[in-house]
Structure formats: structure tokens, C-alpha cells
Amino acid sequence: MKRMDLDLPPDDDPRRVAVRRWFAEHPSPTPAELVDAGYVVPHWPRPWGLDAEPELQLIIEDEMRRAGVSKPVNPIGIGHCGPILVALASDEQKERYLVPMLRGEELWCQLFSEPGAGSDLANLSTRAERDGDVYVLNGQKIWTSLAAHAKFGILIARTRNDVTKHRGISYFIIPMDLPGIEVRPIREMTGEALFNEVIFTDVRVPVANLIGEEHLGWGMAKTTLANERVSLSTGAGLQWGYGPSARDLVELCRTRGGLGDPVARQRVVEAFVEGEILRYHRLRMISAAVNKKPGPDASLRKALADPHGKKVFTLARDLMGAEGLLAGSDVGADWQPWMRGFLFSPALTVGGGTSEVLRNIIAERLLGLPHDVDVEQGLTWEESRRLAATR
Ligand SMILES: Cc1cc2nc3c(=O)[nH]c(=O)nc-3n(C[C@H](O)[C@H](O)[C@H](O)COP(=O)(O)OP(=O)(O)OC[C@H]3O[C@@H](n4cnc5c(N)ncnc54)[C@H](O)[C@@H]3O)c2cc1C
Secondary structure, rough: OOOOOOOOOOOOOOHHHHHHHHHOOOOOOOHHHHHHHOOOOOOOOOOOOOOOOOOOHHHHHHHHHOOOOEEEEEEHHHHHHHHHHHHHHOHHHHHHHHHHHOOOOEEEEOOOOOOOOOOOOHHHEEEEEEEOEEEEEEEOOOOOOOOOOOOOOOOOOOOOOOOOOOOOEEEEEOOOOOOEEEEEOOOOOOOOOOOEEEEEEEEEHHHHHEOOOOOOOHHHHHHHHHHHHOOOOOOOOOOEEOOOOOHHHHHHHHHHOOOOHHHHHHHHHHHHHHHHHHHEEEEEHHHHOOOOOOOOHHHHHHHHHHHHHHHHHHHHHHHHHHHHHHOOOOOOHHHHHHHOOOOOOOOOOOOOEEEHHHHHHHHHHOOOOOOOOOOOOHHHHHHHHHHOOHH
């Protein structure tokens, strides 16, 4: 078995020395400087990244944290959309979109889910019909994170009906200010409106905005979802890599004088142990260079990390006592991220692939078990819809 190296390269490693020197020379780098240095996406190919192997990626992350520098924020753009553009967009598209995306100047969203197509995404019914040099788009998307702020979105739509449902899907770049696009924010129980409904009525999308080949967008959509799972799995926090971790909860209990209740102590220890196992799994994933070829490993981590996140946020809420039950109660600043996290946590096992769907992927692709039964296989999309209506 190959040994996994969990120690980061030492202080005198020449790669680390070079990165540390760069941050010393650029103590407050602008987003443009970070992009030019290749530090926003070191694992991407040049000129956007550095073709960095996993160790160099970890060094850059580590040195960036040490220097107190943050990357430009564009989670869906950089995490989900960018890798597809790098792999399959035309040179003109790459030239136009990638640098402003990496600098965080143009926010992106992902227009995939529909009221009738979530886990079974290939069931989507938004249509794009060719009319000369445009596609005319009609339909509805839902749960689109950041749509109200995004400048662009990636969208999949049906361009053919007479083939099986996984075919006849095309992949587009959508400027979110095109006439005929209506964005309706959805209020969530955190009080925020992260996601939205997006309605398309006769929206005219230039043919130049198609990515890859017409009708062959499904493979790209699957790669985007795999990239999404990698992106939601590589950070250390409980909320899809962001926010506090189980270690932070232990630290918080400690600074508050410890826990008198032995049952609560036992739960905190269990959460800590689980968090540490997940931390090592994360390092193993990075060590396996998962950013280069999104694989089922990220599904495994997400299937384990999301229920862990829910459990730790629920534990934190219990530790807050009666005050934790009250919206807007004054639990103190150190508990605030835990309050917000608890309210967000039911979303963890749904977004980016539900835990049940991830277990299907693990069963099929990691364990080699038989495929999920799909009685509709081989039917055209219209035949499949007709069959569904008779059930
Ligand atoms: C916070 C958040 C942000 C999101 N952001 C975006 C976004 O930016 N863009 C976007 O396009 N979408 C987004 N989504 C939507 C997300 O991708 C979908 O919610 C997800 O794919 C599940 O689809 P669904 O909600 O339609 O549930 P359904 O697919 O209807 O599932 C309902 C239930 O059935 C189960 N189920 C379904 N199929 C199977 C199966 N084959 N085997 C076993 N069980 C099954 C599911 O696990 C689930 O419990 C977001 C969701 C959340 C929670």
C-alpha cells in the first residue's frame, strides 16, 4: 500500500521559501496580483494556475493562511464552472470569462436544478430552440445559489426530444441580464436568500454562448457536478468546507471553562474524533490529486462530512442550552456562527447531491455494485415523461 504523507514540506523546502517570499513582497496582494501569481487556482494549467502538484497546492494554501490573505470569492465560478471552461470552452470564451471570474469581479451561478429535475437532473425540461444565430430559452430553474448577484450562469437545457433523456442536452453560458430572465429570491430559515427561482421567457442566447458540442452537454454536466463535490469537500469547515470545525467546538468549550456534564463531554469527544478522521481523509483526497480528475472519493467524503456537520451543529445548539432554541437570542458572539450553522445544516445533506444519491455513486463506482435500476433506460425524454404521468 502506498504511504500517505501527511506532513507538509518543512520551512526550508525551496517551494515553500519561494511562496513565503512572494507573500513577504506582496503583503496585501490585489486579486489581480494573486491571479497573475497563479495562487488562486494553483492546480489549474497555466496561464491561470501553476499546474501545481498536491504538495505545492497545500504549501500555497498554508502560506496564504499564514500571511492572512484570502482568495477572491466566487465559489460557484471558480469551483464548478471554471474547470469546465478550462477543459472545453473555446479560446474566445476562455479569454473573455476566466480572468474576471478568478479575480472575483464577475460572480457566477449554476442553473441546473428544476422543479421536476434535481437528483434526476437529466429529466430537465427547460428548452433551448435554435433560431438562426440565437437559441430561444424557455423554462424554470430553482435553488440557484447567488443568481440574484451573478453576472453569468452556466445552464443546461434540452435541445432535442427524440433521443434518450441523457442525450439532447446542451450546455450554455448565460449573461444574467438578458431580457426575459426573472430572478425570484427564496427566503431560507437562516433569514438569508442564498438561492433563487429563475424564470426564462423567450430569452435569446447567442449561439457563441454554447460550450462544447450541441446536444452533448450531459457529459459536461456530470463533470460539473463531480467538480462541485470536490469543491464542497476540500475545505476544513463543517459547512461544505467553510465555517467552524469540530476542533473549534472543543476550543470553544475549553475557553468557556469546560463541560461539567459527562454525557455532553462524551458527545464532544465523539465529534472531535469523527472530525479528525475526516481531516485525514481530506488530506488523502488532496494527496491523491483529486482536483485533476474529479472522482468518487469526493462523493465519499461528502457523504461522511455532511451528516457529521449536521451532528456537530446540533451538538453545539444543545450546548448553548435554552438560549440556543430562541431565534435572535443573545448567545454571545462566539456562539453566533454555530447558531447560523445549525439553521443551515439541513441543507448540507441535500445540496451538491443528496446523501442517498452519493451512496448510489459510492456503491456503483467504488464498490462495483450493480447499477441503480432504471426502468426508463432507452426511452426518449417524451416517452419517459408520458410513462411518468401514468404512474
Ligand atoms: C443550499 C443549496 C444550494 C443549492 N444550490 C444550487 C445551485 O446553485 N444550482 C442548482 O442547480 N441547484 C442547487 N441546489 C439544488 C440541489 O442540487 C438539489 O436540491 C439536489 O440535487 C436534490 O434535488 P431535489 O431537491 O430536487 O430533490 P429530489 O431529487 O427530488 O430528491 C428528494 C428525495 O429523494 C431522494 N432520492 C432521489 N433520487 C434517489 C435515488 N435514485 N436513490 C435514492 N434516493 C433518491 C433524495 O435523496 C431526497 O431525499 C442547491 C440545494 C441546496 C440545498
